[in-house]
Every structure is written in structure tokens, then in C-alpha cells.
Amino acid sequence: MTDVPDRTPLPRDFFDRPVLDVAPDLLGRTLxxxxxxxxxxxxxxxxxAYDGERDPGSHAYRGRTARNATMYGPPGHAYVYFIYGMWFSINLVCGPEGRAGAVLLRAGEVLTGTQLAADRRPKARNTNELAKGPARLATALDIDRSLDGVDVCAxxxxxxxxxxxxxxxxxxxxNGPRTGVGGDGADHPWRYWIDGDPTVSPYRRHTPRRRTTTAT
DNA sequence: TCCATGATCGTCT
DNA sequence: GACGATCATGGAA
Incomplete structure (x- = not known):
């Protein structure tokens, strides 16, 4: 088990920066x-990284709604949402307040509490798969929508x-193209990862959803 | 081991 | 009514 060298919480102003500054700086940090x-x-x-109004891949691209309200709130808070009818994903909101910036946490290496995480991820074949992917990460850490809006800098x-x-x-x-983002948003190389790390989820090109239409 | 596809529902148009 | 910042599975190689 790896020891955590620095257990100090990140200061709030860490997140009071543009998302493209915060995102790479989050790699290696401990959640x-x-x-x-x-x-x-x-x-x-x-x-x-997802950047509000100028980003077609962002939940806030079409403006503020009840669902994405947390993205517009103060930095240093968690934005948790439900996706694909069965999964949760967690983002960290970046400032400044009023601007809908957030960083999606896609994968990580479990350092402590490995057994707890494995209990919630019985399908994982090894520790590298416990949090390999946004929904897997949320499942392993028992994160659901009840945690939307919590302060992560306290x-x-x-x-x-x-x-x-x-x-x-x-x-x-x-850094490279983001997963699951098509159209203009695919051009932004806003996915960041640690090169060679075994817990990084494999890149998959955006595949348009197959139509369920019958023959015409 | 790789790849294609089904599952499943809250949210927005 | 349509679809999404995905995962697990089953069949092919």
C-alpha cells in the first residue's frame, strides 16, 4: 500500500482557475x-476538462438548467450526475463562480480501502480495473447524486x-481528444492522463449510436 | 483478446 | 420522443 505523502487539502483557489489549467494539475492528486x-x-x-459555454461537449453548452446548476456554483465543489440510465459520474467545479467549468474524474489508482472498493466492484478482475472509467470510479467510491454539490476543499x-x-x-x-464526445467538441484535446499508467481507461473513438429504426 | 451491441432512464427539445 | 462525458457481455478469431 502506497503511503500518501501530503494529506493537506487543496486550497479553494486551486479550483478558481480556468479548467484547462486545473485539469492537468489534478493528475496525481489524492481523492x-x-x-x-x-x-x-x-x-x-x-x-x-469541460468548459461551459464554448464547449459542445459540456452539460452547460445550452445554458443553465436545474440539473447542471452546480456547475455554475462556487469552485471546489463536486458536480455529480446520472448518465446512461444506470451510472454516476463525478466532476470538480472550477471557477470563477458563474462560469460553468468542471473537470470530469475519469480514472484513478486505489491507494487505501482497496477491499471496500473491491466489494463494490465485484466484476473487476484486478485492482487496476477498480476505478478505470468514470462510472467505475463512482461505483468504487460509492458516489451518487446525494453527493452533488459537496465541498471537496473542506x-x-x-x-x-x-x-x-x-x-x-x-x-x-x-493529452488528447476526449472520450465519447463527437462533433466539434471532439477537436478539443482536453483529456489528460498519466502516460503509461495501468489504471488509465482505454481510448475509444466516439461511435454514433446505432439507430433502432426498422427497414425503410 | 478484440469488437459490436444491449441495457436503462433522467433530462431536454 | 430521442439520446447521452458508459459498462458488461457474448461471439468471433
């Missing part, structure tokens, strides 16, 4: 989920905290 059964610590290895007594951890060396950070 801690304080669940009822104990803590799980995750080292972030893959993220994606020092204690919160369900989720983001710690300083050990930032990934920039020399090992790669």
Missing part, C-alpha cells in the same frame, strides 16, 4: 471518499475531500 464503512483514497490518473467532516497528494510530473502528462 478521499469518507464512507460509512471507512475511507478510500484514490490517486487521480485520468481527467477531462478540511474534515465531509464525504469527499481532495488532497494535495503528489502532483504528476508534467513530463509524464499526456
Amino acid at each position: 478521499v471518499r469518507h464512507g460509512p464503512d471507512g475511507p478510500i483514497a484514490l490517486r487521480l490518473t485520468e481527467v477531462e 478540511p474534515a467532516d465531509t464525504p469527499i475531500t481532495i488532497l494535495h497528494g503528489t502532483p504528476a510530473p508534467l513530463a509524464r502528462v499526456r
Whole structure:
């Protein structure tokens, strides 16, 4: 089990920057989920940036709604949403407040609480698969919509905290097109990951949904 | 091991 | 009424 060198929470102004600055800087940081059964610590290895109004891939592309309201709120909070009828994903909101920026947490390496995570991910064949992918990450950490809007920069007594951890060396950070984003949004190389890390989810090109139409 | 496809429902048009 | 920031499965190789 890897020890966590720096357990200090990230300061709020870490997130009070443009998403494209925050996203690569999150790699190597430690996300801690304080669940009822104990803590799980995750080292972030893959993220994606979503930037409000100028981003066709963002939930906020068409403006503010009840669902994405958290994205417009103060930085340093979690935005959790339900997707594909069965999964959750977690984002960290970036500032400034009023601008709908967020970073999707796509994958990570479980550092502590491995057994807890494995219990929630019985299909995972090894520890690298516990949080390989946004929905898997949320499942492993027992994250659901009840955690939407929680403060991740608070020092204690919160369900989720983001710690300083050990930032990934920039020399090992790669970036490329985002997963599952088609159209104009696919042009933005806003997916960031740690090169060579076994917990990074495999890249899949956006595949248009197959029509369920019958023959014409 | 790789690839194509079904599952499943909240949200927005 | 349509579809999405995905995952697990089953068949092919």
C-alpha cells in the first residue's frame, strides 16, 4: 500500500482557475471518499476538462438548467450526475463562480480501502480495473447524486475531500481528444492522463449510436 | 483478446 | 420522443 505523502487539502483557489489549467494539475492528486464503512483514497490518473459555454461537449453548452446548476456554483465543489440510465459520474467545479467549468474524474489508482472498493466492484478482475472509467470510479467510491454539490476543499467532516497528494510530473502528462464526445467538441484535446499508467481507461473513438429504426 | 451491441432512464427539445 | 462525458457481455478469431 502506497503511503500518501501530503494529506493537506487543496486550497479553494486551486479550483478558481480556468479548467484547462486545473485539469492537468489534478493528475496525481489524492481523492478521499469518507464512507460509512471507512475511507478510500484514490490517486487521480485520468481527467477531462469541460468548459461551459464554448464547449459542445459540456452539460452547460445550452445554458443553465436545474440539473447542471452546480456547475455554475462556487469552485471546489463536486458536480455529480446520472448518465446512461444506470451510472454516476463525478466532476470538480472550477471557477470563477458563474462560469460553468468542471473537470470530469475519469480514472484513478486505489491507494487505501482497496477491499471496500473491491466489494463494490465485484466484476473487476484486478485492482487496476477498480476505478478505470468514470462510472467505475463512482461505483468504487460509492458516489451518487446525494453527493452533488459537496465541498471537496473542506478540511474534515465531509464525504469527499481532495488532497494535495503528489502532483504528476508534467513530463509524464499526456493529452488528447476526449472520450465519447463527437462533433466539434471532439477537436478539443482536453483529456489528460498519466502516460503509461495501468489504471488509465482505454481510448475509444466516439461511435454514433446505432439507430433502432426498422427497414425503410 | 478484440469488437459490436444491449441495457436503462433522467433530462431536454 | 430521442439520446447521452458508459459498462458488461457474448461471439468471433
